[in-house]
Amino acid sequence: MKSFVQQSGLFARVLPSSRHYKKSFVVVALLLLLSGCAGKLAYNNADFIISWYLSDYIEFTPKQEPIVKAKIDSWLAWHRSTQMPQYLNQLTRLKQQIEGGTITAEELRKHSDQVDTYWSTVREYIATDVSDFAMTLDISQMSQLFVTLADKREENIVDFKKRTKKQPKRAERLIENFAERLGYVTDEQRQIVNTYAAQLHSTYDMWMTHNANVQAEFRRILIAKDFIPDSAQQLETLMLNTDAMRSANYSKARNENKQLYINMLSDMFPTLEPTQRKNLIAEIDTYIDLVQDIIAN
Template sequence: MMKKYLLLFCALSIFLTGCGSKFAYNNIDWLMYWYIDDYVELDKTQKKLLDGHVAQWMTWHRQDELTEYKTQLEQIKLQVSQDNVSAQQWEQHFNNAKQHWVRFRDHISPELARLAPSLTDEQVNALFAELDKENLKRIEDRLDDNFEKRLKKNIKNTQENAREFIGKLSLEQKNIIESFADDFQSSFDLWIAYRQRIQSAAHEMLLNERKEAHFKAKFLALLSHPETYQDDKLAQISTHNNQVYASMLAALTTSLSPKQKRKAMDELQDIIDDISDLQED
């Protein structure tokens, strides 16, 4: 039921970067309601049920999960300070970040499966109608850009993200980003198809089976094992793109000037400090 706003929660809690991250984390319950209103309107009873679960999730996440994020960030900071973060080490960090999400997903999925039967047919249909509209918009936006335009946009976005973290890029660093851009493989069509498959399965379950005795176990399996709806080719492309991105980050890390390294260290420390503050709140 609440997959979309839970993705927002995960994104904010895992990637505590940028201005206002602590504010966003501490107000995540309000932000969830603001976000989910775009998809389905909960009644007072449903909101009350959700309130109790959100409070429990936040307590667990603050007490247990933030320590995991902090440990990983401290490791990255140490590796950056030593001027040598290999592609293999970056890939391991990607895998660790994925495990943060898996733990969060596995922690909340049983509660979601128990809450889902409280939805009405109208709410279920409204939710998936909005998701269908979102998918269609993504497809239409994709059709508006040709390959060259998408490539230029991806290069620009990657350079801007790097610039925010390490400061002004050298010509060498811009060239590093451009040189790796062609190696990324597009997964859009496969990703949209995967998204539509799992949404269709969830829609059918919620609409036709949520009052059945077997529903909670079946819906929990969908939430906990979304990869069963994923094409093997999509997984292969994802692995490939992670490897390309890790290699690019390794090359950028090696190219850092002393000033850029100091900025990167400061940025990492700011995030670590934010997490420490959140743990003490």
């Protein structure tokens, strides 16, 4: 469940997370799924996975450990009972639309907006708990957190450079993603991807700047928490309003990219061959089965 905590270590997906709108049918089919967990086993052991991942950022005291575990257990129980059924309904609706050939740009926009709502719902649910717990961190824990965040930021930059060096053209990466979901990509579909890829904005640098700004504000609040009476509220407000900290250029580029991805998918769906459609539906069925198992257990 790495993506559940990746951006700030402590903050799950509370701090900015999605660098790009995902570039495949699966994202339209809920990039959402399990907040990044790979399967039922991972989800059912998410309390351990999250705690283990958080330990990279903060060494919890014996007093803090049971508090963290109780909060994570509470979050996951809520997520399983209230959020997973929504994911299941959306996946089922998406499958029906693909089978019936009724998927449109408007429907894709609804799916994308719904995914955004899921992230916001999780963020809102855990924000108070996270901000209250953050107030209990001591100076050594905060130092560890800040250093690790800086290290992870550098790792992210290095990884991004490696990926783009290996596959420098955005269109190539998109085509590979489609091929993984559909089994193969036709020449006509390649042309569609190439056309839209040429119009997409590069937002990586803007995302990194935004992420750095949010982390700087987070650091400012934490460092001064013992001297500011409303520091917990400030931190909660930050977690709930990180989107508002995006620059105008970044917000514009994100919105335009989102619409381009939606248009690209809308143009791709009518070109799907029977085998491709079958492969895509089979993948969605895999996710449906997974969510059903998680809800049942």
